[in-house]
Amino acid sequence: MATLSARATEDSTAKLAEDPRCARGLAWIDKSAAWVTDQQIHLTEIPAPEFGESRRAEALKELFAASGFHVSIDTTGNVVAERRGSDPNGVVLLAAHIDTVFPQGTDVQVRRDGNRLVAPGISDNGAGISALVGLARALFESQVRTNKTVVLAGDVGEEGEGNLRGIRALVDRYGSRLSAVIAVDGPATDYITTQGIASRRLEASVAGPGGHSWSDFGEPNPITAIARGIVQFSAVRVPTDPRSSYNFGVIDGGTSVNSIPSSASVKVDLRSEDEAELARLESALRDAMQTGLRDELAKCDAPSDALQLAFRSIGTRPAGKLPADSPLLATVRSVDRTLGNRSRLESSSTDANLPLSLGIPAVAIGGGGTGGGAHTPEEWFNPAGRELGLKRLFLTVVSLAGVEP
Ligand SMILES: [Zn+2]
Incomplete structure (x- = not known):
């Protein structure tokens, strides 16, 4: 049974990639990686220390709105962008934290070092935030209509003493309507975090x-x-x-x-x-x-x-673990096979902890590209190959949200 349904998921993901609207979204990604990197630099250069994320939130709000999302900033400070589906009861939430560990006054100017971009927060979570900006635009360009509502959020309070207050507010807001939560944190496409430390x-x-x-x-x-x-x-x-x-x-x-x-x-x-x-x-x-x-x-x-x-x-x-037979995990793995991406299962401490602890299906994955030196002033990001991360997000979201005929 398990193999059968895994194969069914795989077939439908591969078919989805060939749907003309999805193909349009994927083609947009192929030619727009540099644009996504520009947005990443722009957002990284707006300081967002713990409890001081509002300027970055405003900038992100504008970018989501430009891709046709209905955007607001909630009372916690999260940027919440909705793309409504036909089924009011299903929500797929993708959240990228916008706060950094760096205090107010840190020089956040991005400098180039060969192929690398170097700046505090450029990867964690500039990579995740800009991946959501790219995803928003790819969905817009594809003109795909989904069954479930897709919510992209730039959330506050993931780092330091933020105590996950951003993701807590989002999970409270959508409650039982959440069918899956994906935390997009950092670059890298070679892991799927299914266990929250x-x-x-x-x-x-x-x-x-x-x-x-x-x-x-x-x-x-x-x-x-x-x-x-x-x-x-x-x-x-x-x-x-x-x-x-x-x-x-x-x-x-x-x-x-x-x-x-x-x-x-x-x-x-x-x-x-x-x-x-x-x-x-x-x-x-x-x-x-x-x-x-x-x-x-x-x-x-x-x-x-x-x-x-x-x-x-x-x-x-809180801790939490996604069951090995979860349809969410089957979907991400099937997308990985469709894209020829190899990934391993990981445990980590991210925004996904909160939904996982409540039994809501959740994973954390990267936004694409490579990076290192997180939480240090020498933090870097290399955008080479970031298209893979964007396509992975795009196909995962349309698979989970379901495409209208
Ligand atoms: Zn992070």
């Missing part, structure tokens, strides 16, 4: 009396307590199966070099394929920071209340 982000902070570096020498120091905790936790064994990870990403504290600080804090990202392992990591982190604090107090011979430790949750991502 759970993550917890915490801030640990230590407060104390502070003091003068000379006259109060010997008083407990919150920075030292935090450092001891970090070293303590770094000795904890992290399993490779289920794959898990941690990162101390930001340290804050102190006011001057000759003052004992009165507070210090550290932000930590914990991830795992398994929720139980994630809970174990979090409790190990709490224990380690507590031990670090106790060691600092013991070293200074200070009373137990001289330093206070507090934890604050700054984000949780």
Whole structure:
């Protein structure tokens, strides 16, 4: 049965590619990769730090509107572009996050280095956002009419402390009408993310009396307590199966070099394929920071209340997994076979986590091209071959949304 239906999906995808309207969309993609890259540069050069995405959202709104989509910006800040289908109850949602990890003031000018474009955010998620712009235009040029409504969204709050608020609002908005969600994140066409890695982000902070570096020498120091905790936790064994990870990403504290600080804090990202392992990591982190604090107090011979430790949750991502026999996965794989694209299944932490955790079929895939150095100032993107990613999105969307005769 499974083979039969997989073959049926494959046949229909191949047939779809030959439909004259789809062929028109694919032909537009073949001659328009450079135009898509221009839109990518334009959007990447508009800063979009966490909680500061509105200017980029406005620019994206205009691009979607130019391709005949009905576009609005919702109260969360997401750009939501709809292309209505004949069936009001079916929605295929594609979401590309528009926020970046780079703070306000980062130089986001795109420079060319050979075939590469280099700029913070050029791949993550300039590649994904511009792929949606290209997809919108390809659908417009094809004049294909779909059964289901196609929604393209540039969503906020995927990175850092955004806590997936953008995709949460989109999933709330469309609810049970969602038949599939595709997060378009980064470049690359060689993977399909079907498993959402759970993550917890915490801030640990230590407060104390502070003091003068000379006259109060010997008083407990919150920075030292935090450092001891970090070293303590770094000795904890992290399993490779289920794959898990941690990162101390930001340290804050102190006011001057000759003052004992009165507070210090550290932000930590914990991830795992398994929720139980994630809970174990979090409790190990709490224990380690507590031990670090106790060691600092013991070293200074200070009373137990001289330093206070507090934890604050700054984000949780639920885990979820697309079933191996999901029609959504069969569709993407069949598109890959039609296009001669090889892809493997991946696990990752993306906007797809949220729908997956609610049992809504979802995957994350790339927008095409290649890239690297994500989340660093040297982030790069190479547009060579990006047509493949655009065609993959185009055929996946029309397959999922269904073409009107
Ligand atoms: Zn991303």
